Amino acid sequence: MSNLVTQWYEDKKNVDEMQQWNPALKEWERTVIRCFPAGARILDIGCGLGREAFALAEMGFDVVGIDISKEVISQVKQLSAEKGYSIPFFDYDGKTLAFPDASFDVVIIWAQTFGLLYGDEYKQEFLAECKRVLRKDGLFSFSGHDLHFLQAYYPNCLNGRKFYPYADTEMYWETFEASDLTRFAVQAGLEVVLCEKGKIYKPEDGTILHCLCKKL
Template identity: 60%
Template sequence: MSDIVHKWYEDKKNVDEMVYCNKGELKKWERAVADFFPKEAKILDIGCGMGREAFALFDSGFSIIGIDISEEVIKQVAKLSLKNCYDINFLVYDGYTFPFDDASFEVIIIWAQTFGLLYGDTYKSKFLNECKRVLKKDGLLSFSGHDYDYLMEHHKQYLSGRKFYPYANTEIYWEAFLPQELLSYVENAGFSVVLCEPGKIHKTEDGIVLHCLCRK
């Protein structure tokens, strides 16, 4: 994981802002994808942040483990989980290798456009192979990224090439993608594509993201 990303997510000020922004519900496209998950599936939430997705999926009857590169994030989300009586294990990991045995999960999610923080093709390729390792046979992987065409049309001022800078005066950026690029990552990693499409957040004015659902 890039030092830029790690530094940003260890900053307590940024993590506190994540707590403030946590709405506690799934987005429209996330709800649609979750309908594909097996009932009571064991889910690995990569880049769990402050637990919005984990808490919502737990409430829907799934078993969740959340991991994140930030000790500050894990400290705060674990405290929040305990406070609200959620039986969810939140762990720090190194951004490269998952601390789980092969074939441990039925579903992996990499939501909140975290895929765009895996800078470079080599990193993404190795990351997807690690996802494949810990997925069970026929397991599902769902991930999302920022839509380059949408950003060019609506937020061009925050783009520098394929780098999307939503926060002023910071080094952190999210890579933006075209649909075919996400498909290529999936296919090169040996997954079969279930769907790869734009997804709505809540309302039309909230914008869209690209997301892929694939099967081991």
């Protein structure tokens, strides 16, 4: 992952502000998990401060969380202990998944983290890693910012396909059309189960794009 992204997420002030999230799963996430096997072992990539991991653990899933930020991992471990969870959280280098082949039933890259994997080559290499750690018939779910929604409602935050939600940083999220997510999945040799716009919490939140795939 780029130094720009890593530096932003290592800043304690930025990480502290991440604690102001809604702890519930988003509407589209609740839709996707209906496809997950009961008790599935899930790798949560870009786990942040544990919103998804905590919610999934409450539902009986076996979750492992990883993030590029040591500051994030330090804080989420503390939160996990305070909440009484036994979820393992690890920092990683943003490229290599330090797990054996076929270790997980499900891999997720939510919270639009996919848009922080700058460039097609990086995405393709990383999706190959995700596929490697998935078991046969395992599921891979990832999401990205919806280009058309942002063009309609936040054009001032866009520069081409780059979305800059924070005025005080050069860090951006890449944005997508549904066909982009499908293309990345197919290039990785994954079967696309669905690829669609998903609701967040309430209508004014708008939509994101998400794609669910299977390893054959």
